[in-house]
Amino acid sequence: MTTSIEQPVPARPASEDATLRAIRNRVLWLSTAIVHHANRVRPNPYGMKVGGHQASSASMVSIMTSLWFEHLRPGDRVSVKPHASPVLHAVNHLLGDLDASYLTTLRQFGGLQSYPSRSKDPDPADYSTGSVGIGATAPVWGALARRYVDGHFGAGGTGRQYSLVGDAELDEGAVWEAVLDPMVAELGEVVWIVDLNRQSLDRVVPDIGASRLQGMFAAAGWQVITAKYGSLLEETFQRPGGEALRARLDTMSNPEYQRLLRCDVDELRTRLPDSDILRSLVDGLTDDVLLEALGSLGGHDLTALRQAFHDIDETRPTVIFAYTVKGWGLASQGHPQNHSALLTEQQMAELATRLGTSLDDPWHGFEPGTPEALLCAATAARLRRTPVPALPTVTVPADLGRTPTGRATTQAALGRALLDLNRAAPQTAARVVTVSPDVSSSTNLGGWVNKVGVWSPTARPDWFADDAETILHWREQPTGRHLELGIAETNLVGVLGELGATWSRWGQPLLPIGVMYDPFVERALEPWSFGIYAGGQSILVGTPSGVTLAPEGGAHQSIKTPSIGLEQPGCVSYEPAFVLDAEWTLLAALNQLGKPGGSSAYLRLSTRSVDQALAVVPQDPAAREHRRRQVVAGAYALRKPADPAVTICAMGALLPEALQAAERLSALGHEAEVVCVTSADLLFRAVQARAGRDESASWILNAVLPADRARPMVTVLDGHPHTLAFLAGVNGVPACHLGVTRFGQSGNLQDVYRYHGVDVDSIIAAGLDLL
Known part of the structure; x- marks a missing residue:
């Protein structure tokens, strides 16, 4: 070898x-x-x-x-x-x-x-x-x-x-x-x-x-x-008997060799030779040469x-x-317990x-x-290096101006937003690089990959370019902007961390986005977290997520990832419910990359198709911007009756259930306010900032959970319920927290939601219990 x-x-x-x-x-x-x-x-x-x-x-x-x-x-x-x-x-x-x-x-x-x-x-x-x-x-x-x-x-x-x-x-x-x-x-x-x-x-x-x-x-x-x-051992091997010494050392076990290193010269002369020819060689070496040669x-x-x-x-x-x-x-050389030993x-x-x-x-x-x-x-x-040049100005638009209609998923919103960004701000989009572990098509990046190509150090032929049935075109070239690795999440986040550090190494910021199945985020969490610690700024997208991935069963249903995103230092976590929320939070996350004081982000997206009309996006430009600011800050009121009896705070895929529960509670004579949480992370930071323990802004709490509208609260999400449990403490109200605390089951969406107690009936029952 x-x-x-x-x-x-x-x-x-x-x-x-x-x-x-x-x-x-x-x-x-x-x-x-x-x-x-x-x-x-x-x-x-x-x-x-x-x-x-x-x-x-x-x-x-x-x-x-x-x-x-x-x-x-x-x-x-x-x-x-x-x-x-x-x-x-x-x-x-x-x-x-x-x-x-x-x-x-x-x-x-x-x-x-x-x-x-x-x-x-x-x-x-x-x-x-x-x-x-x-x-x-x-x-x-x-x-x-x-x-x-x-x-x-x-x-x-x-x-x-x-x-x-x-x-x-x-x-x-x-x-x-x-x-x-x-x-x-x-x-x-x-x-x-x-x-x-x-x-x-x-x-x-x-x-x-x-x-x-x-x-x-x-x-x-x-x-x-x-x-x-x-060199000294190599010279010793050239002496008569040297080959016997080489053979002895080559076949010697590690522990025996280490033990010989700790012998004095007399003991070494006794223990090292295993033949007359080797003994003759050892006898011919001075004490100093013998001791030095053994460790050479x-x-x-x-x-x-x-x-x-x-x-x-x-x-x-x-x-x-x-x-x-x-x-x-x-x-301490060679001693088996010298690892932390002190002289x-x-x-x-x-x-x-x-x-x-x-x-x-x-x-x-x-x-x-x-x-x-x-x-x-x-x-x-x-070794003196040229100083890192000044960073170029990278302007990420806050809003791409599109209002989604019909039914759509937040997972599909990722690829669509990247394509829209490529059209609206090509100079900025040129710095976007996506990475995935062999799941580009199944995470809705196919259109983006077709548009920008796959990065490779050298150009490679696409042998399926003329195949009419090929939907995903795999054009590998040095100008490509998507990296596809094997199915190894630690590799993906390793690349992500280094792509996110180019601004500090060479003065060229990139906007790296890594996409993987949300259930596998925990597998990649430690190296991604270490990459953030080392200064790498990136966006990790976990999709599809939660028990909403109902037919896939417990093996592919994530539970703890929402709270992991909340707790990860150096990272902002978002879990949008609607396509426009996903676009706005993605753009806000991109705007924090590639600069001093920047931040990584984790987006938890879903494959659940949701009617986008439920988002009730304001038509007026000023009202639209008001909504966008609240989405990016962590939450907004989606249903706001004049005098609510209960507040339902919901996040991500379960917004339709929260809205249905609110309508039925209203029919029962109990008006319900619905707050759409986009970032439990930022809301918790706001709570800490209000107490002087964080430097984040706290205005979002007054906007969506004002004290004069404090009511009993139900929180619900497709993940562990403690993720949103802190919201009850904003105004000190009675609360019930719904979420996922058990491994999942295969089934249809309603059966799985009912099994975990996050369906419409469970939300209504929780609200009535509080009232």
């Missing part, structure tokens, strides 16, 4: 390697001292564990020193494995991008974050990591986003996308969903470096299965490079790493398996002596004019 070396990298002068080793030693010291200070020096009045990962950082020190100080270019981007964040801060400090005052603030409020963060750390981080597996795949989607921006707007430039991956991260399914996607095989700028230290959190992994992992990458079309042994792995050898980077084939993605030792260079004060003092620094002055830099200081300065100059 190892790529053969056809053209060895020319040897570097010994003085240059010595300088690089000195910088590596300083990075090892700084990364270790950063964690040490946070845990053992900084006052900790609460006694809570601070944490940090000295051993996990140490295994990455050589890789990151080699990458930054020899190979990176300004256009390259790097995702650093979460537990190596102290190494990133150490490197940034040496390059002048992080003041020494921050080195004492790891995991301190306002200081260095636990894991690399684009939005919260004071020093540069190309990708936020911390959610295992998600940070590893981010550069894959970053590569796609860069190519898309470059092809459409001539921005983005060039550059590799590196992922520094812990070997334990390869246990995550999200990694393999990304590796196996057919589109990824074309991304030659993607380079993963696997820190193969063969340890997890609690143990040495008995069989890391490197050959199996290498085969899986190769089968997916990736180039596989292995940096297994360092490719991931710590600057020459081996230099060769690995040299051998990268940029026509396909590459993975480099770099064999390392967890805790390399530390007293003692004495061990830190011994490390400082060995690395030529001081525990009393841990942040002292290289003296000006020394080779190390000069290399740091030269590297900083080499």
